[in-house]
Amino acid sequence: xxxxxxxxxxxxxxxxxxxxxxxxxxxxxxxxxxxxxxxxxxxxxxxxxxxxxxxxxxxxxxxxxxxxxxxxxxxxxxxxxxxxxxxxxxxxxxxxxxxxxxxxxxxxxxxxxxxxxxxxxxxxxxxxxxxxxxxxxxxxxxxxxxxxxxxxxxxxxxxxxxxxxxxxxxxxxxxxxxxxxxxxxxxxxxxxxxxxxxxxxxxxxxxxxxxxxxxxxxxxxxxxxxxxxxxxxxxxxxxxxxxxxxxxxxxxxxxxxxxxxxxxxxxxxxxxxxxxxxxxxxxxxxxxxxxxxxxxxxx
Numbered sequence: 408x409x410x411x412x413x414x415x416x417x418x419x420x421x422x423x424x425x426x427x428x429x430x431x432x433x434x435x436x437x438x439x440x441x442x443x444x445x446x447x448x449x450x451x452x453x454x455x456x457x458x459x460x461x462x463x464x465x466x467x468x469x470x471x472x473x474x475x476x477x478x479x480x481x482x483x484x485x486x487x488x489x490x491x492x493x494x495x496x497x498x499x500x501x502x503x504x505x506x507x508x509x510x511x512x513x514x515x516x517x518x519x520x521x522x523x524x525x526x527x528x529x530x531x532x533x534x535x536x537x538x539x540x541x542x543x544x545x546x547x548x549x550x551x552x553x554x555x556x557x558x559x560x561x562x563x564x565x566x567x568x569x570x571x572x573x574x575x576x577x578x579x580x581x582x583x584x585x586x587x588x589x590x591x592x593x594x595x596x597x598x599x600x601x602x603x604x605x606x607x608x609x610x611x612x613x614x615x616x617x618x619x620x621x622x623x624x625x626x627x628x629x630x631x632x633x634x635x636x637x638x639x640x641x642x643x644x645x646x647x648x649x650x651x652x653x654x655x656x657x658x659x660x661x662x663x664x665x666x667x668x669x670x671x672x673x674x675x676x677x678x679x680x681x682x683x684x685x686x687x688x689x690x691x692x693x694x695x696x697x698x699x700x701x702x703x704x705x706x
Contacts, residue, residue: 420451421640425495428480439468443476447492449641455493459485522659527666530655534667537653538674546634546650547679551686553606553632555581559594560610561619567610567636567668574676577693578686591618598622603630611637611644612656612663623647636671638663 420426426448433444446466447454454462462485463470477488550556556579560568565586572584585594585607601607607626611619620643623633627647635648638656645651654671656663680686 420495421448423495423498425491426451432476432480439466439472440476440479442466442468443473445646451492451496455489455496457489519660526658527664530657530664530667531670533655534653534670537655538671540678542650542652543675543678544682546652546675547682549606549632549634549650550575550579550608550679551682553579554604555583555600555606557583557585557597557601557605557607557626557631558610559585559607559619559622561586561590561616562614563663563665564610564612564616564619564668567665567672568608570669571608571610571672571676574672575679577689578679585622591622594618594622595625598625598629601626601629601631606632606634608634608636609644609648610668611635611642612654612665612668613638614662615643620644620647636668 421430429444429448432440433448436444443462443466446462450465457465459470459473463473466473474485477483477485480488482488482491556572556575558568558572558575560566568584568586572582575582583597585597605626607623609619609623623635623644624647627633633648633650635642635644635651636654637644637651638654639645640651640653652671652675654667656665656667658664680690
């Protein structure tokens with residue numbers, strides 16, 4: 408599966424009946440069963456084509472364990488499970504194909520700028536299909552209740568972290584951008600202050616920064632809640648977070664697109680702003696305070 412198709416299809420798979428069964432096994436199964444469930448959730452499309460020997464090799468278990476796993480989750484055989492996997496993925500891919508065809512079916516060559524803008528539209532549409540107000544509200548509540556909100560992104564994702572922090576400052580008691588000019592060293596220094604009652608919001612997009620995962624795991628070990636904003640359910644941060652907001656980042660040239668990431672930031676901030684009367688009052692007061700510094704006093 409290409410990155411452009413990954414978000415909506417992967418999310419649809421995770422939310423399917425089979426995806427939910429696999430998620431349950433990944434959360435509470437035996438070590439070998441967890442390994443298989445994790446592999447299938449990260450590689451659903453690949454799993455539809457693998458022979459049982461190839462699946463066993465990829466999961467580092469025996470073929471007998473693969474067969475037992477299939478029976479334990481309700482299938483007569485590995486072949487039956489693979490057929491169900493293929494059917495689930497076919498259903499998940501249908502709406503994504505319709506979006507992608509809007510580009511490929513155009514007549515003649517598409518100018519790079521037009522292709523880029525069309526890709527942005529597809530990313531936004533896929534993100535809209537994967538994002539629920541319920542999940543946005545849950546993350547907004549978690550942030551509102553936090554003692555300190557830490558935001559973390561490396562490389563290009565550091566700009567998303569800074570943007571979110573700027574939006575959150577009027578509504579949160581304390582907001583900390585973890586990775587400043589000192590990079591990982593500065594971010595690691597903040598860990599000594601993190602604990603229960605705090606929230607870490609991470610941004611992780613291709614190319615994924617390994618330090619983000621390491622720091623997030625250390626934060627979790629200290630009892631800090633973790634929210635991930637990333638591109639697909641198979642992304643490294645997806646399995647490490649209490650809440651995940653998905654933003655499609657496919658791009659034909661760049662390593663990732665940030666259009667949907669910015670949209671998710673805005674959707675989250677707006678959800679937080681209107682979540683209670685106190686925040687609405689803060690927004691109104693902020694408008695009054697800054698209006699004197701703007702052109703014609705327009706806020």
